[in-house]
Amino acid sequence: MTYCVAMRLDAGLLFASDSRTNAGVDHIATFRKMNVFEVPGERLITLLSAGNLATTQSVVSLLRQRLAHKGVPEGEHLFNRASMYDVAELVGRTVKETVARDANAQTLGQGVDFGGNFLVGGQIRGEEPRLFHVYAQGNFIEAGQDTPYFQIGESKYGKPIIDRVVRHDTSLKEAAKCTLISFDSTIRSNLSVGLPIDMLLYRTDSFAPAAPHRITADDPYFLKLSRGWGEGLRRTFARLPDEDWFR
Amino acid sequence: MTYCVAMRLDAGLLFASDSRTNAGVDHIATFRKMNVFEVPGERLITLLSAGNLATTQSVVSLLRQRLAHKGVPEGEHLFNRASMYDVAELVGRTVKETVARDANAQTLGQGVDFGGNFLVGGQIRGEEPRLFHVYAQGNFIEAGQDTPYFQIGESKYGKPIIDRVVRHDTSLKEAAKCTLISFDSTIRSNLSVGLPIDMLLYRTDSFAPAAPHRITADDPYFLKLSRGWGEGLRRTFARLPDEDWFR
Numbered sequence: 001m002t003y004c005v006a007m008r009l010d011a012g013l014l015f016a017s018d019s020r021t022n023a024g025v026d027h028i029a030t031f032r033k034m035n036v037f038e039v040p041g042e043r044l045i046t047l048l049s050a051g052n053l054a055t056t057q058s059v060v061s062l063l064r065q066r067l068a069h070k071g072v073p074e075g076e077h078l079f080n081r082a083s084m085y086d087v088a089e090l091v092g093r094t095v096k097e098t099v100a101r102d103a104n105a106q107t108l109g110q111g112v113d114f115g116g117n118f119l120v121g122g123q124i125r126g127e128e129p130r131l132f133h134v135y136a137q138g139n140f141i142e143a144g145q146d147t148p149y150f151q152i153g154e155s156k157y158g159k160p161i162i163d164r165v166v167r168h169d170t171s172l173k174e175a176a177k178c179t180l181i182s183f184d185s186t187i188r189s190n191l192s193v194g195l196p197i198d199m200l201l202y203r204t205d206s207f208a209p210a211a212p213h214r215i216t217a218d219d220p221y222f223l224k225l226s227r228g229w230g231e232g233l234r235r236t237f238a239r240l241p242d243e244d245w246f247r
Numbered sequence: 248m249t250y251c252v253a254m255r256l257d258a259g260l261l262f263a264s265d266s267r268t269n270a271g272v273d274h275i276a277t278f279r280k281m282n283v284f285e286v287p288g289e290r291l292i293t294l295l296s297a298g299n300l301a302t303t304q305s306v307v308s309l310l311r312q313r314l315a316h317k318g319v320p321e322g323e324h325l326f327n328r329a330s331m332y333d334v335a336e337l338v339g340r341t342v343k344e345t346v347a348r349d350a351n352a353q354t355l356g357q358g359v360d361f362g363g364n365f366l367v368g369g370q371i372r373g374e375e376p377r378l379f380h381v382y383a384q385g386n387f388i389e390a391g392q393d394t395p396y397f398q399i400g401e402s403k404y405g406k407p408i409i410d411r412v413v414r415h416d417t418s419l420k421e422a423a424k425c426t427l428i429s430f431d432s433t434i435r436s437n438l439s440v441g442l443p444i445d446m447l448l449y450r451t452d453s454f455a456p457a458a459p460h461r462i463t464a465d466d467p468y469f470l471k472l473s474r475g476w477g478e479g480l481r482r483t484f485a486r487l488p489d490e491d492w493f494r
Contacts, residue, residue: 072421112446156403160432175485185407215493221490230360233411236308237424240475243461243468244450246420 001192002033002153004048005162005179006129006196008143011172012203013121015109015212016179016186017048018153021196022046026164034198035060036210037067037078043124044210045078045087046200050137050153051116053210057089059116085142088120092138099136115150122202157189172201177225184226197222215247248439249280252296252426253366255378256388258419259450260368263426264295264461265400265434267441269297281445282307284314284325284459285417290371291457292325292334293447298363305345306338306363317323318373331377332389335367339385346383364399369449376451405429406438419448424472427462431473444469 001022007014017033031053037045045064049056066077074080081087095116103114115136121143123129131143133150143150148168151159165178176199186193200212215222248269254261264280270271278300284292284364294310295304313324318472321327328334342363350361362383370376380389380397395415398406412425423446433440447459 028450134477136440154403156401156436157407158405159436160407161480163436164477165484173489174484176488176493189403189406189410211492221488225487228487229483230411232479232486233408236476236479236483237421239479240424240472241468242424245458246423 001049001190003155003158003183003186003193004033004050004119004152005149005182006018006046006121006131006143006157007149007166007175007179008121008129008150008168009166009172009175010169010204012201012206013046013123013129014172014175014179014202015046015119015198016183017195017198018183018193019198020192021053022192023186025191030192030194030196030197031057034200034212035064036200036212037063037122038210039079040209041125041207043079043122044207045084045122045124046118046202046210047091048119048152049116050118052112052114054102054117055095055098055114055116059094059118062094062098063091082124084120084122084124087122087124088132088134088140088142090188091118091120091132092134093139093169095134096138105144119150119152123204123207125207129202143244144172151165154186154190154193155188161185172203172235176201180222180225181229184222184229193194196224216227248437249297249428250402250405250433250437251280251297251366251377251399252405252429253293253295253368253390254394254396254413254426255368255376255415256413256421257416257421257451259448259453260293260370260376260378260428260457261419261422261449262293262295262366262368262445262447263430264445265430265438266438268300268441269439270461272438275441277441277443279350279445281447281459282311283462284310284369285457286326286411287456288372288454290326290369291449291476292331292367292369292371293449293457294338295368295399296365297365299359299361300359300361302342303365305349306341306365309341309345310338320329322482329371330374331367331369331379334369335370335379335381335387338365338367338379339381339387341386342381342383366397366399370451370454374453376449398417401404401433401437401440405433407456408432419450423448426450427469427472428476431469442469447461
């Protein structure tokens with residue numbers, strides 16, 4: 001499985017993904033699920049992916065190789081789409097193209113799910129930062145002020161903490177801490193989500209080169225956060241009032 | 248959907264269930280999912296149920312009416328089984344009996360899931376308290392010291408907090424608080440789980456009459472707990488260290 005979170009906050013964008021993939025419990029591997037496409041100063045586009053790894057890798061490979069239109073006429077690609085809406089549409093179309101190629105009459109009865117989900121966010125100069133969830137069917141929804149975040153993959157374990165903390169006006173710093181705690185909770189409860197975590201913070205209108213961080217199992221900050229959070233929970237617990245009928 | 252939790256701690260047993268049922272989002276109703284069977288001083292058996300409401304209600308009705316063997320020879324029932332293991336086996340057999348009766352060739356193609364899951368726990372004099380998870384297939388597993396709790400239904404949202412707090416030697420009081428917070432988190436993140444919550448605490452070897460508590464939306468303690476927990480989380484957050492690259 002997979003766990004990915006993306007947020008569109010007033011302060012900017014946040015992307016985070018785990019890196020465990022599995023086909024059954026005896027076929028586990030590590031793959032980066034975050035892909036960044038950027039033209040410094042002009043646009044930054046980040047894709048997080050969940051679902052069938054063959055599908056999601058193909059979508060990313062097709063998007064990437066179409067940026068370099070060697071010897072072929074230039075088609076639509078991530079760097080010539082005018083808006084993030086058009087980028088999301090292009091990703092959705094590439095998902096449909098890949099699934100249409102790979103899934104056919106022979107595979108229908110084999111119980112393989114060829115679907116892949118993407119979180120597509122970024123900023124193109126002239127627009128605000130935007131964030132989309134592209135479904136396995138290729139259609140998509142956009143995050144707004146009321147719901148500033150999307151999750152894909154094993155989303156349930158880590159949802160309550162985000163629901164409690166994150167609003168559109170949450171700072172990137174707070175959102176990053178909350179996201180890491182959401183990952184910590186998910187990793188503790190579900191074997192199919194695992195470290196390292198890739199995280200990218202993007203400040204609105206900065207158009208700075210993307211500097212994703214990779215958080216490994218021995219990352220001292222993540223360990224400190226995980227321990228601090230656990231201790232804080234226990235402290236909070238100890239302070240909560242008891243009820244008369246708790247005998 | 249549904250959310251139920253049961254724990255087998257050194258101090259005793261804990262049972263909690265929500266009471267929302269739904270068939271689609273436009274058919275929502277309130278049903279008690281906790282059923283207690285007791286012979287004060289001799290045995291206490293509690294069933295929590297999730298899954299197809301017709302199946303789970305039928306199982307409980309059959310178990311209940313077989314206690315009163317009016318005019319028919321006494322068969323196996325909840326009050327004459329010698330151990331909690333035998334009780335779990337009887338519940339599993341009744342699940343299979345109900346599904347075999349209701350699911351047939353005609354219903355096969357209709358996409359109806361007739362399955363029902365039960366958490367079955369209690370104490371029979373001469374035994375320690377025991378807790379079982381009876382699957383929709385009628386087979387079952389027992390909780391132990393390493394994994395002292397089971398969940399059924401919408402279990403993922405509320406699992407991390409239990410994983411962090413509950414061990415076999417956790418007190419009933421702490422476990423009850425943790426369980427209510429687990430429900431609060433689940434209810435905030437998933438519409439298909441709703442108040443009121445039914446909760447029953449049973450102290451090992453007490454064989455006292457069961458006194459389940461119903462926690463409604465305006466329960467002052469639950470509101471206090473929910474608010475206190477939210478505030479505690481935010482306080483814990485504020486204290487957690489920042490990382491250099493959170494810019």
